[in-house]
Amino acid sequence: MAGGGGGGAPAAIAGAGGQPADASATSKDGLRAGWRERYSRQIRFAPIGEAGQLRLREASVLIAGCGALGASLAQHMARAGVGRLVIVDRDYVEPSNLHRQSLFDEEDARKVLPKAKAAETKLRRINGETIIEAHVADMGYHNVGIFAADADLILDGTDNAATRLLLCDEAFRLGIPFIYGGATASQGMSAMLVPGRTACLSCLIGEEDGAEEGDSCDTRGVLSATVEFVAALQTAEAVKWLTGNKESVRGTWLNADVWNFAVQEYKLPSGVASCGKCGCQARSNSAELHSVEIGLRQPLQDSDDVNFPDNRDRESRLHGRRSTALCGRDTVQVTMGFALELEREIKYLERLGCGVTINPYLVKAELPSPCTEKLVLFPDGRVLVQGTSDMAEAERICDEYLSRHNRRVEGTAG
C-alpha cells in the first residue's frame, strides 16, 4: 500500500473478491488500476464513452446545500466519478431528515453531525478518488465566490429562493450553468440555466427573496420519491454537460407531480436583453469583464477562516449580528458577526443547566425546563434557535445563554 495509513483501500481501488488492489498501481496512461472496470457500465453508454468519463474525472462541481436534494446529488456525482465536489451546508442531521435524505443515518442524527461532514464521510466510502471539500457554512454574498471558484457547474440543493438567486447570479457571473431543483410534497421542479443560452433565475421567478417561500417541506411535507425524481433530473443534465454532451441538455423548465402523476415542460426563454445578468452575454465587452472579475477571486479555503471581500457583509459585521427566520421551521438563525469559542460556550451553557451535546463541529444545547427551545452553536458564529420564529426572542435567548465573553466582544465590535 502506498502512503501508509491504516484505513485499507477505498472501494474505488478494491480488486475482485474484495481484496484491496495496489493503490499505487497505474496503467501506462496514468489511470489507476481498475478505473475502466469501475466505470465500465457508464463508459459503455455511447454518449459518454471513455472520453466523457475522463472529463468527469477532471470536473469540479459545487453542491449548494446538502439536505435531501443535495445529499442525493452528491452521491450521484461521486458515484459517476466527478473529480472534485465542494459541498456547503449550514445545517445538521435530525431524525426528521432520515425518511428522505439518502446519505444520512440514525447515528448521524444521534451525534448531531453537520450534514456537510456526515456527507463527506459517506462520500469518501462511496468513491475514495473523488476530492471532497465539505464546508459547514451559511452560503451568502461574502463566501459564494470562494465556494464557486473553479466549479464547472453549480447544483442547487438549497431550500430557499434567496440563496438560489444568489447562486444563479454567481453562476452567470462565472459563465457556468446553475441547475435548479426544488421538491415539496409530491411536486418537484427543475431547470438547467445556462449563461449565453437561457434566462437567469431572477428573470424567471422574480427578484424578491420571498418568491417561492411559504411552500416549504416543513409546512407541506415532502416525499422521498419527489426528491429522487428531481435529483435524477438534475443529475442527468449535469452528467450531459460535464461529459461534453452540451447539445443534449433538456432546455426546459420541468414541473412534475409524482403522486397525481403529471409532467409539464416549458421551453426556457433565452437571456433577457435588459437583464444585467443573463443579458450581459450580448454585450461586446463581456468576455473582458469576466476575465477581470475571475482574476480577483480568492482561492478556496476553509470556512473557518474565510475573509470577507464583499462590502455588504462587512457592513453587516460592523453592525453586529443578523437574524433570519428559517421559513416553516420554527427556527431563527442568528449570525453573531464573530467566531464562537465553543469550549467556553459549553462550560457556560452547562453552568446554566442546559443539556449539551457536543461534536467536533457544533454544540447543541437544550435549554433548562420549563424552556423548550434548543440552541445549536457553530464556530463560525451562527446560532440556530429552535422553537421560535420570533427573531427578537431568538436574540434575547442568545443574550441570555451565550457567555459574557461573547457579549463583551460584540460590544467592542459594534
Ligand SMILES: [Zn+2]
Ligand atoms: Zn436575467
